[in-house]
Amino acid sequence: MPEGPSILLMKENLQQFIGNQITEASGNAKFEKEPLIGQTLHEIRTFGKQTYLVLDHVAVRIHLLMFGSYSINEQTKPDQNLRLSLHFKTGSMYFYTCSVKTADLDFLSSIDWEADIMSDQWNPEKAEKKLKSKPKMMACDALMDQDIFSGVGNIIKNEVLFRIGVQPESLVGNLPPKKLKELIAEARNYSFDFLKWKREFVLKKHWLVHTKTTCPKCGRKLVKKQTGLGKRRSFYCEKDQKLY
């Protein structure tokens, strides 16, 4: 489920409940669900991989983590692993295996929305400043940094680095200015390709290196390695991706 573009799709699917009042709430999320009843869902905001359901007096923050999922108007099992369900007159939404917390409405205004890779407010100059302040950071860690590229996940990371021909362990400070700009531009650009492909259920088909074994450009064997402080797996070509 979980990289930024997938979360945007979830938001789209949940939009149908906006303007409706919560009639019932259940699930094993560790907070009082009673107060939610009677509140109206006014807005759904996403910040990277997080989703905020904005109610009258509080916001519900949902993070799908690695294995989270959701469903709408399901008629089947009242699943025992249900983390949270919200019911409206018009239907219900269900969330599983995820982190659910409440947040003050004030908290929303403290979020740096310009760091969201999918947002209209995305600010590439700001990202550039943040990157320049961390020259010793590896490119693979930089892309996964949710304070800089909120919404980017491991798939996007691998595909972006291949597209721009940068080896994952390259140091941000060593990238020529043009490459750095390319990294920022492609992080957003690929995220929208991801969104489009995910929407059409053809995302995997378009992976060039992620989970692949041979380089689509030169046919060499790709390197699969845990890289960076995050120790997340990277797939890259030693010939077509330069180590800066």
Added chain:
DNA sequence: GATAATGTTACGGC
């Protein structure tokens, strides 16, 4: 059945 994986947070040690 073991393993690994689109992610984050908490905690212990230095």
Added chain:
DNA sequence: TGCCGTAACATTAT
């Protein structure tokens, strides 16, 4: 204090 590494959580496909 703060940084770092590791464990923990949890589901599903291979």
